[in-house]
Amino acid sequence: MLHIAICDDDPAAVQTHREITEQSLRQCQCAGEISIYTHSDNLLYDITQDHFFFDLILLDIEMPGCTGMEMAEQIRPHLPQGKIIFITSHVEYAIDAFALSIFRYVPKAELAQRLPAALRDAIALITLEDGKTYTIQTSSRLEKLPYREIYFIERDGKNARITTADGVSKVRKSLQQVYEELGTEEFLYIDRGCIVNLIHVMQIKDGMAVLKNGVALPISRSHLQAVKAEINHYWGEHI
Incomplete structure (x- = not known):
């Protein structure tokens, strides 16, 4: 409730x-x-x-x-x-x-x-x-990351590096695989090597996605217009 x-x-x-x-x-x-x-x-x-x-x-x-x-x-x-x-x-x-x-x-x-x-x-x-969590499971650990705490996810060699409110977690999966497993519109590619959580995006400025935690992530030229359109669609207009 x-x-x-x-x-x-x-x-x-x-x-x-x-x-x-x-x-x-x-x-x-x-x-x-x-x-x-x-x-x-x-x-x-x-x-x-x-x-x-x-x-x-x-x-x-x-x-x-x-x-x-x-x-x-x-x-x-x-x-x-x-x-x-x-x-x-x-x-x-x-x-x-x-x-x-x-x-x-x-x-x-x-x-x-x-x-x-x-x-x-x-x-x-x-x-x-x-509600939702993303689960990282290996032979030695089981980790659940609430969607709300995930800021962005980056390609890191053969791994995907997930930055959350509590730090960084790595999973031995491709970025695309993690994206497909997340399976929700809140996560969006802003570059071939980076996915951002829209709930944490404060603004798009100078080709960067500025997050609530102060991090500014570069948006590739090929993704910029699509990112702007997706954010406008997701949030609606503020003014």
Whole structure:
């Protein structure tokens, strides 16, 4: 079951967001528990003091007291894997939202079109992060790597070198074989010798894929347009 919080100082907006969220959960055939907040301070207290856990938070940016932008900064240390969707009428916030690793930015003027897609993508990603693992098995060890912790995979001679949040693991298989075994759209070739996990890509800049951990990986010219297209398709537009 997913734990979702909706925070907006406008009760009518909260109800609209709740209805869209419930519909998205049904479409994804996913159970969810939705908590409603009309005061940002109450949500912040529940997370930082009472240690409430949320997989996904829908935040209005323009709220009295603690704004959505300020909340995101304070929430992040307590819910490092939590997904935040900003809902606002001011486009200029989008750049700051991107810098805060916000999952998606939804303009209020396009709420009906953009919020359902953002929610479905978030639900699918959370489900992926909670479930799948890649198993490395040899005569001497058995190692399971959660998909969510894999940043990228590189060819290393006759091996594939897998970089995760905890370090590097090697498997004596070709890069293509590992790619086929992973079998999910989140992993994408950016070069003949490198596969990246799209859930960790923050931006494409100067021909490089910049990841959340600060690593920048070169994208080959032959792959650049396809990589951009795949990322746009996977994430949708942020603005």
